[in-house]
Amino acid sequence: MKLEILKEIIKKKEKKTEFAIITNLSSGESEIFEEDKPLSKNFEKYIDQIKNFYKSKKNGVVDNTDIFVETYIRPIKVIIVGAVHIAQYLVDFAKSLNFEILIIDPRGYFASEQRFPNIKIINKWPNEAFKEIETNTNTALIALTHDPKIDDPALQHALKKNFYYIGALGSKKTHENRCQRLRDAGFSDDKIKSIHGPIGIKLGGKSAPEIALSIVSQLVSETYKK
Amino acid sequence: MKNSFDEKILEEANDWIKTNQKVVLATVIQTWGSSPRQVGSRMIVNEKGDFSGSVSGGCVESAVVRECIGIIKDNKPFKKIEFKVSNESAWEVGLACGGEIAVYLEQIN
Numbered sequence: 001m002k003l004e005i006l007k008e009i010i011k012k013k014e015k016k017t018e019f020a021i022i023t024n025l026s027s028g029e030s031e032i033f034e035e036d037k038p039l040s041k042n043f044e045k046y047i048d049q050i051k052n053f054y055k056s057k058k059n060g061v062v063d064n065t066d067i068f069v070e071t072y073i074r075p076i077k078v079i080i081v082g083a084v085h086i087a088q089y090l091v092d093f094a095k096s097l098n099f100e101i102l103i104i105d106p107r108g109y110f111a112s113e114q115r116f117p118n119i120k121i122i123n124k125w126p127n128e129a130f131k132e133i134e135t136n137t138n139t140a141l142i143a144l145t146h147d148p149k150i151d152d153p154a155l156q157h158a159l160k161k162n163f164y165y166i167g168a169l170g171s172k173k174t175h176e177n178r179c180q181r182l183r184d185a186g187f188s189d190d191k192i193k194s195i196h197g198p199i200g201i202k203l204g205g206k207s208a209p210e211i212a213l214s215i216v217s218q219l220v221s222e223t224y225k226k
Numbered sequence: 227m228k229n230s231f232d233e234k235i236l237e238e239a240n241d242w243i244k245t246n247q248k249v250v251l252a253t254v255i256q257t258w259g260s261s262p263r264q265v266g267s268r269m270i271v272n273e274k275g276d277f278s279g280s281v282s283g284g285c286v287e288s289a290v291v292r293e294c295i296g297i298i299k300d301n302k303p304f305k306k307i308e309f310k311v312s313n314e315s316a317w318e319v320g321l322a323c324g325g326e327i328a329v330y331l332e333q334i335n
Contacts, residue, residue: 001251001334003243010237025255025330028304059266061256068255068330070266098234 001030008032016074020054025066075100081154082144083111089212091119104129126154140165140219146174159191165222167199235268235279239334247272249334250294254281254327261325273298281329294331304332
């Protein structure tokens with residue numbers, strides 16, 4: 001692989017664009033494939049097969065050829081509401097798992113650059129913050145403040161936009177109250193049941209990193225279920 | 227759905243190159259049967275045999291490192307190698323899991 005291709009790949013990954021690396025295994029040549037861009041002469045004749053491969057988001061050798069395709073898809077966006085202690089560990093796990101993390105917390109003393117270096121923090125109330133964030137059914141929400149003033153508007157947004165994973169921290173009692181508030185706000189029981197609350201899989205741990213691990217485990221599991 | 231669960235190995239390769247190391251990229255391109263790592267898994271190896279990442283569960287990495295050093299010495303741009311469980315294989319290492327993998331080695335230059 002040429003160094004300039006490697007650098008181009010890294011740049012595209014940083015920009016979170018979707019692309020594929022295609023390599024001719026018998027000549028050693030490689031190139032970057034993007035859906036809307038033409039390929040060079042060396043790869044042109046395989047374009048249809050490469051496109052099919054790319055659409056299925058798989059890696060592998062195209063049948064009956066020497067062309068290897070590796071697809072890079074956009075990382076999943078995970079929005080954390082509450083720049084609390086658990087969030088600091090979640091950010092660490094998410095880095096190794098390549099989730100794209102965004103933190104919303106209107107409380108400036110929590111959501112500081114010093115506590116969350118190099119993480120995008122939106123220092124606003126959820127309703128305002130969501131105006132700046134593109135979300136869809138590939139987005140996840142982790143609500144950690146267990147303060148209805150902050151968590152509830154975010155949960156409502158996530159339910160309306162059909163996020164694939166919605167989790168909310170809090171005891172069973174807290175969660176029951178939360179569900180009642182959402183019912184009062186007009187959400188159906190089915191919708192409300194889609195919220196993972198109390199959040200996380202049962203590991204038994206109570207410390208911040210243990211709770212973060214239980215949340216991130218549930219998040220990965222739900223990602224593969226979808 | 228699939229997340230990219232990407233392992234940042236290419237970024238690491240770039241960092242190695244910045245410090246004037248010669249780098250070979252090893253990529254799992256095909257698997258048959260039960261193999262420990264999926265297609266697209268990667269490791270990088272420098273001329274001294276330092277490596278990062280993985281192409282198996284530790285079963286064939288040592289052989290991959292040797293091959294990578296070999297292609298740097300011979301100045302070969304790329305090479306494809308296969309690992310099988312069979313004892314008749316030329317490699318003294320094999321995949322204990324019973325799977326087979328093909329690994330593509332390429333120099334970054």
